[in-house]
Amino acid sequence: MANSAEPRDLGAGVGTRPARSPRSFFRRWLLPALVIAAIAGAIWFLEYRQDGASYDPSGRRYGPVDLPASLAPADAAVEAEQGDFAPDFLLEQLSAGQVQLSDFRGHPVVLNFWATWCAPCRKEMPQFVDAYQRYKTDGLVLLAVDMQEGASIIQPFAQERGMNFPIALDRDGEVGDEYRLLGLPTTFFIDRGGLIRSVFTGPLEERTGDTNVQGAIEPGELEKRIAEIMTPAGAAGP
Numbered sequence: 001m002a003n004s005a006e007p008r009d010l011g012a013g014v015g016t017r018p019a020r021s022p023r024s025f026f027r028r029w030l031l032p033a034l035v036i037a038a039i040a041g042a043i044w045f046l047e048y049r050q051d052g053a054s055y056d057p058s059g060r061r062y063g064p065v066d067l068p069a070s071l072a073p074a075d076a077a078v079e080a081e082q083g084d085f086a087p088d089f090l091l092e093q094l095s096a097g098q099v100q101l102s103d104f105r106g107h108p109v110v111l112n113f114w115a116t117w118c119a120p121c122r123k124e125m126p127q128f129v130d131a132y133q134r135y136k137t138d139g140l141v142l143l144a145v146d147m148q149e150g151a152s153i154i155q156p157f158a159q160e161r162g163m164n165f166p167i168a169l170d171r172d173g174e175v176g177d178e179y180r181l182l183g184l185p186t187t188f189f190i191d192r193g194g195l196i197r198s199v200f201t202g203p204l205e206e207r208t209g210d211t212n213v214q215g216a217i218e219p220g221e222l223e224k225r226i227a228e229i230m231t232p233a234g235a236a237g238p
Contacts, residue, residue, distance in 0.1 A: 054171070054172070056090070056092070056098050060090060061090075062090055062091050062092055062098070062171070063089060063090065063091070063170075063172070063174040063175060063178075064087060064088070064089050064174055064175055064178040065088050065089055065090050065100070066088065067085060067087065067088040067102060067194075068088070068102055071085075071102055071105055071194060072085045072194065080178065080179040080180050080188070080196070080199075081196065081199075082196050082197065082198055082199055083195065083196065084195070084196055085194050085195060085196075086101060086109075086111070086188065086190045086194055086195070086196050087101075087178050087179065088100065088101050088102045089101055089175045089178065091145065091168035091169055091170055091175060092168065092169045092171070093166060093167065093168055093169070094146075094151055094154055094155065094158065094166075094167040094168070094169060095166075095167070099143065099166050099168050101143070102194070104141045104143070105192075105193075105194055106139075106192055107139045107140070107141045107192060108139065108140050108141065108189075108190070108191055108192055108226070108229035108230050109140075109141045109142075109143055109188075109189075109190040109229070110128070110131070110140065110141070110142045110143070110187060110188075110189060110190075110226065110229075111143050111145065111187065111188040111189075111190060112128060112142070112143070112144045112145065112185060112186075112187045112188075113145050113147060113170075113176060113179065113181055113184060113185060113186045113187070114144055114145070114146060114147070114184055114185045115146055115147045115148070115149055115184055116146070116149060116153055116154060116157045117149075118184040118185060120184070120185055120202065120203035121184055121185045121203070122157075123203055124185060124203040124204040125161050125163065126161065127204045127222060128142055128144070128163075128165075128204070129161060129162050129163060129164075131222060131223070131226060132164070132165050135226060135230070136165075138230060139192075139230075140226065140230065141165070141166070142165040142166075143165070143166050143168060144163065144165065144166070144167045144168070145167075145168045145169075145170050145175060145176070146167060146168070146169055146170065147170050147173060147176050147181075147184060148170065148171060148172065148173050149169075151169065154167065154169070181201075182201055183201055183202075185201075185202070185203060185204075186199070186200070186201045186202075187199070187200045187201075187204065189225045189226070189228065189229045190229060191228070191229040191231065192229070192230075192231070197225070197228050197229050198225050198228065200225070204222050
């Protein structure tokens with residue numbers, strides 16, 4: 001009996017590959033390529049990005065910088081510790097331009113780390129304003145380093161309180177890390193030779209009657225610490 005079924009084409013499919021679905025191509029090739037590209041892009045962004053908040057117009061990065069060799073002996077300790085040379089840094093200044101700590105060598109410097117959200121910082125600021133007004137003609141530099149806030153937040157605060165001294169912006173907190181801050185406010189008293197003569201963590205507040213804020217320096221003590229850094233460089237030890 002004759003087979004009524006149509007003869008099969010034995011050549012059909014011989015030597016040919018089944019069609020690859022678009023979904024299979026995406027999973028096998030395109031998706032891994034996209035993941036690799038995303039990782040590479042993230043690495044590039046973190047390591048090579050340059051923005052106005054992190055770099056000055058000449059390309060120098062804001063943050064800790066090496067202390068110029070001419071400003072300290074070769075074997076000198078450059079640490080945020082009493083008796084050591086103060087670590088140098090370059091930061092954007094609130095008013096305009098930038099400020100570098102080592103540029104004030106030869107001047108006594110009160111270096112205060114603060115922020116507008118810090119209640120003790122807000123309370124102590126009038127003490128710094130008054131001290132600066134008294135001693136600025138004697139060469140005192142008061143440098144207030146704001147921790148990780150924007151200019152739009154700092155500016156009205158500074159204007160309201162008469163902060164007519166340099167205010168630096170530590171936007172990413174790297175300078176604060178270099179100075180090993182344990183909290184805010186923290187104040188470093190640096191003499192004319194660049195040595196840290198004393199460090200105080202906590203608010204500098206006035207004594208009221210017989211009650212003294214725990215951990216606060218009385219006005220006389222603040223003046224004493226300022227007097228210590230007003231002496232000529234090398235005239236007294238730390």
